[in-house]
Amino acid sequence: MNVKLNKLIYGLGEELQLTGTYPISAQGVGIKIKLTQPDGKTREFGTLVDDGRFSWSWQIPKFERTSTVVNERSALVSTTALSSNFGVYLLNVGTDTASRNLSFKVSSNPEEDFIQLEPITVTTGKPVYLAAEKLHITGTAVRVQQGNTDGLVVPYRVEIIVETTDFPIKRFKSAQAFLDNGGNFKVSIDLPPTVFFDGAYKVSAIYQGH
Incomplete structure (x- = not known):
């Protein structure tokens, strides 16, 4: 499952x-969307898959939340900010078997503000696979490019590793993938039954040391 926002700062x-x-x-699968606000409060929404795609929209609050406070001694009226609409929001998007986490920020100055993103994320298409199936892996990373001696820009590749979770750690598979223009990557890995037996495995991704 791949998910993206139209932008990161609103x-x-x-x-x-x-x-x-x-x-x-x-077709018709229900997608659950959980929105966590900067003050920790959560709201839940949903949408449906149609022809392999889904979409959802949310209106950012139009005003900053304030409360009117009357100072009786000085007969002055002032406004005191409540829990703010500004800040970083979290979205959890998915089904009971797979989900993705996204972050976005609401700012008073969105043109010049920024949000600190995780350098890389990785997820599998589902939590449990059978031997002989294909393991589908997707993820995102903050794009980094390198230049060579000819002045050409060469994109770095993401290294994906499949290994055991128990000690001693044994690496079973590795693969590489390029990021697309949106910073997304995906790769499929075969799970031959002669190599992968019943048990728990860990999927990790490395991109520029992260």
Whole structure:
């Protein structure tokens, strides 16, 4: 499952647009969306998969939340900010078997503000696979490029590793993938039954040391 936002930093009153893809065979699957606000409060939404795609939108609050306070001694009226609409919001998007986490920020100055992102994320198409199936891996990373002696820009590749979770750690498979223009990557790895037996395995991704 792949999910993305139309941008990462929003101003008050703007519309957040979320789009995603899900296996084409899935029709009418319910996608759960959990929104966690900067103050920790959560809200839940949902949408449906249609022809392997889904979308959802959310209106950013139009105003900053304030409360009027009357100072009786000085007969002055002032406003005191409540828990703010500004800050970093978290989105958990997915089903009971797979989900993705996204972050975005609401700012009073979205043109010049920034958000600190995780350098790399990785997820599998589902939590449990059978031997002989293909392991589908997707992820995102903050793009980094390198230049060579000819002045050409060469993108770094993501290294994906499949290994055991118990000591001693044994690496079974590794693969490499390039990032697309949106910083996403995906790769499929065979799980031959002569190599992968019943047990727990860990999938990790390395990109520029992260």
